[in-house]
Amino acid sequence: MSVKILMVCLGNICRSPLAEGILASKLPINKFIVDSAGTGSWHIGHSPDKRSIEVAKKNKLDISNQKGRQFKIKDFEDFDYIYVMDSSNYDDIIALSQNSTHTSKVQLILDELFPDEKVDVPDPYYGTNNGFDLVYKMLDQACDIIANKLISEHP
Numbered sequence: 001m002s003v004k005i006l007m008v009c010l011g012n013i014c015r016s017p018l019a020e021g022i023l024a025s026k027l028p029i030n031k032f033i034v035d036s037a038g039t040g041s042w043h044i045g046h047s048p049d050k051r052s053i054e055v056a057k058k059n060k061l062d063i064s065n066q067k068g069r070q071f072k073i074k075d076f077e078d079f080d081y082i083y084v085m086d087s088s089n090y091d092d093i094i095a096l097s098q099n100s101t102h103t104s105k106v107q108l109i110l111d112e113l114f115p116d117e118k119v120d121v122p123d124p125y126y127g128t129n130n131g132f133d134l135v136y137k138m139l140d141q142a143c144d145i146i147a148n149k150l151i152s153e154h155p
């Protein structure tokens with residue numbers, strides 16, 4: 001059975017599509033499934049933001065085939081690990097959780113890089129392209145740690 005990891009942000013067009021693409025590129029596809037979702041409903045069915053597609057492309061990743069979807073309660077059952085991009089995503093997801101098994105799956109993604117410091121991946125949506133480069137770097141570093149952990153915990 002595959003180990004399933006879900007990346008969550010607000011719109012599912014900027015940060016979590018990048019997180020999905022980056023983590024998937026670091027894991028063997030036969031054992032791990034990576035997906036992403038947004039807490040909001042504005043971008044259901046939409047492609048990632050073109051600035052996310054561009055920064056991914058610059059780093060040799062193609063995320064252009066992804067389609068936005070909204071987080072749903074069933075995701076707590078379907079996924080083993082749920083990484084959120086910022087503390088407001090965390091609060092929104094925890095508010096939907098129904099038991100401690102659900103809540104224990106949810107983690108702020110940058111806790112992997114900066115344990116217990118509650119650092120957010122900044123939302124680049126209203127900013128410049130620089131913001132997307134920074135987001136890419138943060139996610140790439142966090143996903144290196146996550147991939148190493150997942151591979152060692154699920155040999």
Ligand code: 4NP
Binds near residue numbers: 009016124125
């Ligand atoms: P994301 O960024 O959560 O990283 O996908 C956003 C994208 C769209 C909106 C907000 C944040 N929006 O309000 O439409």
